[in-house]
Amino acid sequence: MEDLGRLLAHRYRLTGLLGQGGMGAVWRARDEQLNRDVAIKELQLPEHLDAAQRQIWLARLNREARAAARLKHPGIITVHDLVTGDDERPWIVMELVRDGSLGDLLKAQGPLAPQQVAGIGLQMLDALRAAHQAGITHRDIKPANVLLEGDRVVLTDFGIAAVDGDDTLTRSGEVMGTPAFMSPEQVRGLPATAESDLWSLGATLYTAVEGRPPFTGTSTGAVYVAVATEDPAPATHAGPLEPVVNGLLRKDPAQRLTTDHLYAMLTQLGSGHPVPAQPPHQPLMAPPAPAPGSPAARGGRLRWVALSIAAAVAAVAVAVSAFVFFARTDSAYDHNLRIAKALGTPSGYTRTAEKNVGGGRARVELTATRTCGGGCSETFTANMDTCKAIREWLMIKPGIAAVGSPMLAPDERSCIVGVKPVRAPGVIQVEVALQNDRTLVRIEVA
Known part of the structure; x- marks a missing residue:
């Protein structure tokens, strides 16, 4: 807390520490020129960094400011200024969102009701769509980066965002993000896309209703393995939100819910109406039974025999397919080994x-x-x-x-x-x- 009371750029005085993470700290400050409270993000550099790595970290903070400044949306943090301290480190001056993060709320209150989470998710989705349309992929959606202020939901921390037109600061194969909320493609070192942000949105909504992330492990590596190869733990408290989280947490990006479909589902949930797990269908009406001994009855018995034979053949085919699948799995393991x-x-x-x-x-x-x-x-x-x-x-x-x-x-x-x-x-x-x-x-x- 030695920076408490420090004056930046002759106008921003640090008045309290709001939070601290892996890349830096966020301070409450007073803008003495405009007489208002703001939040200021400080970049804290690990001591072991060499000169080249230090420049990469500095560039990331500058890019975070540029990425957020490109976006004008009520659901995305507003950047007011970017200033440089006496030690040449950049500081981002942002609006102050007063009620803390979704992560803070979950720690204090525990899991939230599905309908409340649907409302939060709807605002997050609206903000993400604005970012994606502007060519920005967030890449670090998680409860700690979702700020709350009354009924307003705000995305923050674009520190590792991918921005179309900017030179990448992440080398090919480098893994960036928070393990429990990273998509399978990010875990594999592949480029993050809008669909990757939707996966992270799904993991965040799951965490909000369950009180824990969908994938856990005893180490970072174990979490990566779970994200890439395992199904999420059952969402026992998701209720009507379950089709949403299941539709977002699909390994194949092409199989995830689209933003339009997701928007419709969350809107329906937010209004209090349940979302069906499958499209609704009309039940089939059973025809009247034919008279015993009639041609129709005999034909029915013949159809029943034919269907029974077909079912038996299908069961054999399924068993053979299962054998082939497991044989291929074993073969794949041997090959990978x-x-x-x-x-x-x-x-x-x-x-x-x-x-x-x-x-x-x-x-x-x-x-x-x-x-x-x-x-x-x-x-x-x-x-x-x-x-x-x-x-x-x-x-x-x-x-x-x-x-x-x-x-x-x-x-x-x-x-x-x-x-x-x-x-x-x-x-x-x-x-x-x-x-x-x-x-x-x-x-x-x-």
């Missing part, structure tokens, strides 16, 4: 485990002993060279098109390296974890 093994091991590592983690996906684990006098630190801020060494080893391997920069897990005890294969199947991600006196590397192929 061979790809993982073909990478070999970096110097000093040995392969200690291999596992089928579902859907034909293969994981191999490599282990190396750590030698550190006076005790081993388990935070990657002090051991980022470990991740960088694994990244450099991956970059020279065949079958790999691009390798992203290491992304630090929230607990700072592991990092994720996004990998883009030349073709599928191929390596999609690598997790490096520090465990006491050893380093564990998990390589996954799908």
Whole structure:
């Protein structure tokens, strides 16, 4: 809190800390020139960054200001100014939204009613449509980035947004976002699209009604695996909102609800009318039974026999299809395991485990002993060279098109390296974890 009372650009005085995250802090401030309260975002740079990485972080904050400033919509945070401090760091001056975030509300109050969540989702969707029409993909939709003020819902934090026409600040294969709210394509290191934002919207609505994200895990890597390969946990409290979250949390972007369909569903829910899981249909009326012994009755028995035979044939076909599916899955795992093994091991590592983690996906684990006098630190801020060494080893391997920069897990005890294969199947991600006196590397192929 040493910045409390600081005066920026000779007009903005910091009066209190509103919140703090991975990239910076948000302050309440007083605009002494216009006599109004504002919010100011401060960029906080990790100490381990080199000069090039520092410039990337600075450019991201500048891009956040530009992205939000391009958008004029009541559901998107208003940017008033961009100023530079004495240390040359940029600060974004924004409108002050007074009631906190959706994440804050969930922590204080617990899960919300489906109809209330539908109303929040409708305003979020309206804001997202405005952003997408302006060529901006948010890429980090989550409860903490949804601000509330009375009945108003406001999207904020465009720090990692993709802006059409801007040079990208995310290298190919680099994974950006919050793991529990990232779409499967983002987890795989593919470019985020408007459909990716809709997935994150679905994950946010799910969290609002259930009180927890749809995908969880004991580590960042486990969350990534769940997002990419597993179905979401059942939404037991979603009620009439269930068709909406299920329609948004589909692995294939092309299969997700369209914005028009979603808008209609949320509008219907917000008015208190239930949304059917399937299109309504008229029940079939049963015809009157024919007289016993009549030609119609005999014909009916013949049709019943024919239908029974057809049903038996269909059941056999289903059983054969299931056998073929599982055989293919097993074959896919064997094939993916061979790809993982073909990478070999970096110097000093040995392969200690291999596992089928579902859907034909293969994981191999490599282990190396750590030698550190006076005790081993388990935070990657002090051991980022470990991740960088694994990244450099991956970059020279065949079958790999691009390798992203290491992304630090929230607990700072592991990092994720996004990998883009030349073709599928191929390596999609690598997790490096520090465990006491050893380093564990998990390589996954799908």
